Amino acid sequence: MAPKRFLHGISTLSSADPLGAFELPDPTKWLMYMEDFVGPLFNTASIGNTTVTENGLTVTASTNGTASIITDSDSPNGCLKIITTAADNESVIVQTTSPGWVLTSGKKFLMETRFEITHTAGNVEQNEFFIGLATSQAGANWFATDGTARTFDDGIGWYSPDADTDIDVICGEDDVFDNVTVKATYVTATWYIMTIYYDGTDIYTYVNGAASGALTPSAIPVSVIGPCFYLKSGEAKIHQLLVDYLFVAKER
Numbered sequence: 001m002a003p004k005r006f007l008h009g010i011s012t013l014s015s016a017d018p019l020g021a022f023e024l025p026d027p028t029k030w031l032m033y034m035e036d037f038v039g040p041l042f043n044t045a046s047i048g049n050t051t052v053t054e055n056g057l058t059v060t061a062s063t064n065g066t067a068s069i070i071t072d073s074d075s076p077n078g079c080l081k082i083i084t085t086a087a088d089n090e091s092v093i094v095q096t097t098s099p100g101w102v103l104t105s106g107k108k109f110l111m112e113t114r115f116e117i118t119h120t121a122g123n124v125e126q127n128e129f130f131i132g133l134a135t136s137q138a139g140a141n142w143f144a145t146d147g148t149a150r151t152f153d154d155g156i157g158w159y160s161p162d163a164d165t166d167i168d169v170i171c172g173e174d175d176v177f178d179n180v181t182v183k184a185t186y187v188t189a190t191w192y193i194m195t196i197y198y199d200g201t202d203i204y205t206y207v208n209g210a211a212s213g214a215l216t217p218s219a220i221p222v223s224v225i226g227p228c229f230y231l232k233s234g235e236a237k238i239h240q241l242l243v244d245y246l247f248v249a250k251e252r
Contacts, residue, residue, distance in 0.1 A: 006019060013028045033249070058097050065085075069081070080094065080243040082241040088236045092231055094230075095228040095229070104200075110250075111246070112196070114194075114243070121239075128234065130155075133156055135224070142230055153173075153223070156169075156171040156220070166181045168181050177219070178215050202215070203215050203216075
């Protein structure tokens, strides 16, 4: 059967609303952000051993860690690549210079990412990473020195501390955090699509479209947070994070 085509558009507004002339769902009802890594975010081929700001993103890379925008056979339209060499405690942080998100009780919030973690002749659990929204932090303030605990102040996203084979969703404000495991024993060099839905009260999580856990957060990030991507190796092996996209949307 041929699909129904709405030649004159669709609208979620009443006929009396002046924005009803905009023949799409009302864009003012939601805040939306989509980072697809197809644009020239970095003005250099790769960034390492420095802290620089490029197009609104701050990149902090240790001596043997680099960040770049690449294409991949599984992500041909661009992705963020963070990689370490075979040295322990190498790290890269990519975060916005002007965070602009908060969560609001009673307001819906969605976030989704597609990513993979890869190790070379090492152990997939011997790293720590975070993908999501968080307050801007100095490198030492992201995880404890031994990598086994979160130390950033406010945020929501996906993380795994050092020596942990699981991926959790974490959410909190002012060091009051809750987390729930969404993927037990994640697999190296495997792409995952992970989704967070906050209905204004509870958080529901999904992996590759399937429900994977839920929690009622003790605190939600009401401080201003922004997109962040973090990887640190926990052994003298090469570890790599590829992020295909990060999508964020919040009900006004």
